[in-house]
Each structure stands twice: as C-alpha cells, then as structure tokens.
Amino acid sequence: MSTTxxxxxxxxxxxxxxxxxxxxxxxxxxxxxxxxxxxxxxxYVDTGSYFRDNFGGKTKAIGIKPFLLNDSKSxxxxxxxxxxxxxFIAGTFGVIMRVSLVEPTPTLFLNRTVIYxxxxxxxxxxxxxxxxxxxxxxxxxxxxxSFLKVxxxxxxxxxxxxxxxxxxxxxxxxxxxxxxxxxxxxxxxINLNPYNAGSFNWLAVLGMEMIFVGVVIAAVVVIKxxxxxxxxxxxxxxxxxxxxxxxxxxxxxxxxxPFFMLGLAMTFYDFFNPVFFVSSSSSxxxxxxxxxxxxxxxxxxxxxxxxxxxxxxxxxxxxxxxxSYASGVLALGLLMPLSELVWGHHLLNSGFGIEWGLFFSTxxxxxxxxxxxxxxxYIATLWTSAKIRMTxxxxxxxxxxxxxxxxxxxxxxxxxxxxxxxxxxxYWVTGHFHFIxxxxxxxxxxxTIYMLFPSLTDGRKYNVRLAYWHFTLTAIGSFIMSMGxxxxxxxxxxRFVAGYFARxxxxxxxxxxxxxxxxxxxxxxxANIFVTYSKKPSIPTNNALEDxxxxxxxxxxxx
Amino acid sequence: MAERTFSRGMIFxxxxxxxxxxxxxxxxxxxxxxNGGLIEPSNTPYKDTINVTLYAxxxxxxxxxxxxxxxxxxxxxxxxxxxxxxxxxxxxxxxxTIADSPSESSTHLTLVTTSQLTQITGHSVTVSYVFxxxxxxxxxxxxxxxxxxxxxxxxxxxNTSANANCHxxxxxxxxxxxxxxxxxxxxxxxxxxxxxxIA
Numbered sequence: 103m104s105t106t107x108x109x110x111x112x113x114x115x116x117x118x119x120x121x122x123x124x125x126x127x128x129x130x131x132x133x134x135x136x137x138x139x140x141x142x143x144x145x146y147v148d149t150g151s152y153f154r155d156n157f158g159g160k161t162k163a164i165g166i167k168p169f170l171l172n173d174s175k176s177x178x179x180x181x182x183x184x185x186x187x188x189x190f191i192a193g194t195f196g197v198i199m200r201v202s203l204v205e206p207t208p209t210l211f212l213n214r215t216v217i218y219x220x221x222x223x224x225x226x227x228x229x230x231x232x233x234x235x236x237x238x239x240x241x242x243x244x245x246x247x248s249f250l251k252v253x254x255x256x257x258x259x260x261x262x263x264x265x266x267x268x269x270x271x272x273x274x275x276x277x278x279x280x281x282x283x284x285x286x287x288x289x290x291x292i293n294l295n296p297y298n299a300g301s302f303n304w305l306a307v308l309g310m311e312m313i314f315v316g317v318v319i320a321a322v323v324v325i326k327x328x329x330x331x332x333x334x335x336x337x338x339x340x341x342x343x344x345x346x347x348x349x350x351x352x353x354x355x356x357x358x359x360p361f362f363m364l365g366l367a368m369t370f371y372d373f374f375n376p377v378f379f380v381s382s383s384s385s386x387x388x389x390x391x392x393x394x395x396x397x398x399x400x401x402x403x404x405x406x407x408x409x410x411x412x413x414x415x416x417x418x419x420x421x422x423x424x425x426s427y428a429s430g431v432l433a434l435g436l437l438m439p440l441s442e443l444v445w446g447h448h449l450l451n452s453g454f455g456i457e458w459g460l461f462f463s464t465x466x467x468x469x470x471x472x473x474x475x476x477x478x479x480y481i482a483t484l485w486t487s488a489k490i491r492m493t494x495x496x497x498x499x500x501x502x503x504x505x506x507x508x509x510x511x512x513x514x515x516x517x518x519x520x521x522x523x524x525x526x527x528x529y530w531v532t533g534h535f536h537f538i539x540x541x542x543x544x545x546x547x548x549x550t551i552y553m554l555f556p557s558l559t560d561g562r563k564y565n566v567r568l569a570y571w572h573f574t575l576t577a578i579g580s581f582i583m584s585m586g587x588x589x590x591x592x593x594x595x596x597r598f599v600a601g602y603f604a605r606x607x608x609x610x611x612x613x614x615x616x617x618x619x620x621x622x623x624x625x626x627x628x629a630n631i632f633v634t635y636s637k638k639p640s641i642p643t644n645n646a647l648e649d650x651x652x653x654x655x656x657x658x659x660x661x
Numbered sequence: 662m663a664e665r666t667f668s669r670g671m672i673f674x675x676x677x678x679x680x681x682x683x684x685x686x687x688x689x690x691x692x693x694x695x696n697g698g699l700i701e702p703s704n705t706p707y708k709d710t711i712n713v714t715l716y717a718x719x720x721x722x723x724x725x726x727x728x729x730x731x732x733x734x735x736x737x738x739x740x741x742x743x744x745x746x747x748x749x750x751x752x753x754x755x756x757x758t759i760a761d762s763p764s765e766s767s768t769h770l771t772l773v774t775t776s777q778l779t780q781i782t783g784h785s786v787t788v789s790y791v792f793x794x795x796x797x798x799x800x801x802x803x804x805x806x807x808x809x810x811x812x813x814x815x816x817x818x819x820n821t822s823a824n825a826n827c828h829x830x831x832x833x834x835x836x837x838x839x840x841x842x843x844x845x846x847x848x849x850x851x852x853x854x855x856x857x858x859i860a
Contacts, residue, residue, distance in 0.1 A: 164669050187677055190681050191680055195684070289777060290776075376775055376776060380779040382780045631673060
C-alpha cells in the first residue's frame, strides 16, 4: 500500500469518526436544549437540578454526583468538599512542622531541613489557595443562587472546567514538593536543583498558573451571576451583604491576579533562558513587586467573603437585623481599593526608598477605617440584640471577631515603618496572620459548614457535643499558638527557618502546644462526620442560612 | 432501608485520613540529595582549605588573571576543601559542575547553577566542596562543556601533616595531566622538612 493510499484511508477514517462525534454532539445538544426548555417550564433554575430530581433520583452531597452535575449547587459542593480535604492535608503539614521544632536544632529532619521548607511551602500554598479561596468560592457557588434567586443558572460548563483545572493545579503543587515558599521568589524558584529548592519547581509554577486560570474563570462566572443573573426583585441596593462581599472580593481577584500570572509565566520562561529576573537587565525585586500586587489582595480575598458570611450568620442567632447595612457595604467597598494600594508594605525593607515606604505605611493605616467599621457593625448588632443564642456557629463568629481584633491590631503595628524594620521576617508576622486566618477564615468557614450541615449531609444533625469540643479546642489552641508566635516574634524570633535560638524555647514550646491543640481539634470535626453518618437522616435537607432567602421566590415561581 | 454501619460520610472521613498521611509520607520522602542522589553533599571534615577564584568566560575558565582562558589544573591532596569563588566575566550563563571522573560525566554535581550566578558581569558566587576521593576529577560549565573544562587531581595524602597537602598549579595550561606529580612530591618533601625544622 502506498503512502498516498494510507493517508487517504486515515483521513477518511478520521472524517467518519468526526462525523459520528458531531452527530452525537448534535443529538446531545438538541436533547439538552429540549431539557433546558422543560426545566424552565417546570420552574427549575438549571437543567442539572431538574435532571437530577426527575431522572437520577435524590442526590447525595457527599458522593460522585456533585462532581458530574454542572449546576451551581453541585459545583459549590465540589469546592467545599475539596477545600475540606486540602484543609486536612495542609493542616497535617502544619502540625508536623510545629512538632519538629520541639528542640532548637531539630532532629526530626536531621540533615534534611529542606523537608521543613517543603512543608512550609505546601502548608502555605494549599491553605491559601485551596482552603481559603476554595471554601470562599464553594460558599459563593452554593449560597448565591438562593440568596439572589438567580433567574437562570448559566455557564455551568465553564465553572466545571474551571474546577477541574483548579484541582489539577493543586495536585501538581502537591506533586512538585517545591520549597520556594508561597511567594515563588527567584532565583530560588527558577532553581531546578532538588536539594536547594525541593523538587520540581517547574511543576509548581505550572500548577500555580493552572490554579489561577481556574480561579479567574470561576470568579468571572460568579461576578456574572451576581450582576446579570440576579432576580429582578432583588435590587442591587438590597443585595445580601454576602453577595456584596463576594462581588468586591472577586473584582479584586480579577483585577490583581494577572500581575502574578504574568510573573509566573516569566518565571517559567526563565527556566529555559534566564532573562527576566536574574539577568543583567533585571532584578529579582521586580518579581517580588509583581507577586505582592497579587499577594496582598489574596489575603483579603481569604477574609472578605467570611466577613460577608458573618453578616449572614449573625442575624440568625441574634434575632435582629444587621445594625447598619449601608456601612457594611461601604466598609467592604473601601477594603477593595485599599487592599490594592497597600501591597508595598510587604516589601518595606527592600530598598523602595522612604517616600514609597511612607505611602504604603500610610495606606496600610487607612485599612483600619473599613475594618473598624465592620467590627463595630458586628458589635452593634450583638449589642442591640435582645437575646443571643450561643450555638456553635455563633461561637465561631464571636471568636472570629475577637481574633480579628487582635490580628488587626498586630497588623497595624507592623505597618509602622520603624517597627517594621524590627518585626519583618519574625514570627510576629506569622502570629498576626494566623490570628486572622484561624479566627476568620477557618472559624467562619467551619461556622458556615455547620450551618449548611443538614444540606451537606442529606438531612443529618451534627453532634453538638463534638462540635463544641471542635470550637473550644480550635479557639484555645489557635490563641495559644498565635500568641506564642506574636510575643516571640516581638523578641526577634525569625520565621521560615527549621530551627531557632535556644533562648526562644519558651515561645516555641507555647506555639507547639497550641498547634497540637488546633490539630487535635480538627479531629473532632472528622469524628463528627463519623458519628453523624452512623445515624440515619432525621431532618429536612434545608438549612438555616438559605431558608430566609428561599421562601419568596418559590411563591412567584421565578417568572 | 437496611441498617448501614458504613456510610459514605465515613468513606469521606477515611479518604481524608488516608490523604493526610499519604500527603505527609510523600512530603517526607522528598529528595534531599543533590541531583537525585548522584553525589552526596560532602559533610566530611576537611584538613585544609584552598581559595580558588575562577572567572567564568565562555572561551575558558580564567584563574587569577582575567582573560587568559587557561582552564587551570588543580593538584590537591585528598580531604582538601576548595572554596570556589566564581565570577561572571562575560554576560553568558554559566555553571560550575564537578564529577569524580576524568571527563564530563552524567553523574555530576552542579555547585553553581545558572540561576545562582546571574549574567551580570562581576557577580560572584562562593561555594565549597570537600574532595574526599582520590583520582582525577573534572570541573566544567554545563553550557560550554567543550571550552570551559579543567581537571582537579586529587592525590593520596603522603602523610598526615596538616600543612603539607596543598598544592595548586594554576599556571598549568594542559588539563587532564599528571605532569606535575614529581614536582609536587618534591614540594611536599621540602615542606615536610621545613615543618620539621620549625617544629
């Protein structure tokens, strides 16, 4: 057989395969649009839910179906489940890091201290991108369709693709075992020597880029949901505060992510031809700037949706409305531009010059204003309440406000130019953001998961005693750990190193005690799942968070 | 519905626990040796230290004088630590790579990587390595392996005298050669004598 005949045969075969595939796609598409019309006629906001309820039987939240259906609720459950799994993985790394520091010169990783760097990197990246950002996206996808009574649940395919890219990126990050810290500074991050920088840095950079692609697509879909798919009865000036918080957060995300995405792409090019960050015409500081233009907003992205969730959870247990809706929106809105302007305070000691230092320092002080408005709004709501029901979610909320005040004040102290020269690079910084991340991000995340518990577990009640233990140990442990770091850092205990000077023994021991308590506390959450699932479902699958928003739309029929 | 003792929530919890310990195991088994374990980083105690300044130029390594491209040969005794100071002399990327073989080998160790030594002329990186194996070692630049290559002859120590085992012959233009061995042993003898006299 000649080559020409062979080529003809191959091309004919491929054409036939494509024709068959196109026919299958055509049939699928016409069936889907038919199904769309039927679903709309039956007052379903999305086809996936209609299909699930009428043909696939009742869906289970923990199971394979949320990973196959493309409606917003399923995608929200995907993100929530993924974030919980990665929270436990990254949390294990954190606890092992703490435990390894029982002695000033650790023997747990004897002659292998790079393991500590690998664990630091993985703990940081996974906690921020998978737990904080993942749970925020999950709650947005899960709650916003009910909160805003969306007219049509659209762009499910995009959300689904974005989720898989994001998950694959996270798996790449874990497989890379990189030790570049979460900020990927060159020249360490373009070092391909496994001993100096963990293993496959190129895989970590690739995974990071994929996480960004996924997150940005998801952000655009959620912004579109808030702005365009909102029901006509839900005016933008009456939107739930959680929707405002998510809107501001995601605009911030979309506005600042490109800087770091570009930086990552340049880093990837530097693997092959180092021209951008270590060449004679550039400097690694240019990467640091590109990173922190994104890196500061991300720490707000981890906090702002949780502020919105506090606004939603609090009225359920205080019995009154949020004290001031307008000031809540104003504060969340002020945090958005301010967080874009203060990124330089992460680089105050890198030789910007005093003028830039003063600018970023002052801008950082200004962040106090919206933060204080938010906190006083919470306090006023609690103050004007007739009776506060101290359930587990409410305890998490109160503890979150308490931790946020401490974490915020320590943050303002270190944005002072002179004090920053002393405090940068010490455990003070670690203590500052762990107060906020454990109090607000993790605490409110678990508060919301407890609120959504009947929906996520097909109508089961969580074990209150175990949940109380979970809360109590998390609150006490995180306070002990962060306080040990903060005080030790004030005395100059350097962070990010696998070891410490013997005179910091007391502070490290305090932090280890707290860290182990936090680690044990999360096991109570796991135990809660085991205990809960050993019983049969006993209550309806609706939850308190969505109830208030769900009722009116069903009467109107969504038309 | 039959009584189920093992539900999907429990499977979820077990998956979390497996992933926790699996992830931890994966991280703890990260490679911590250089280049995947080809040569271990040498933590052995060293007897003496030599400071060597090399100018990295694509035409050849310069020792001492900038611009002569000699690719010097170093003759040292076993257990000597060489502190390399590599200075960028042109604007090309360079590495300093060593192997315990007479020519370039895939079983090598890159002491200075392209990202450590930037392409800014005059930028210097200092690294050290303890040569604890007798034989002919090779040092080269992975990017210019034909022009930038030289030899390090690690000789067996004739005696344990601490100050008599350090000989560098930077002016030797031909690498991979053992020409200076006789001269070296003569120098060793002289130094031993002088040491004995001083003692």
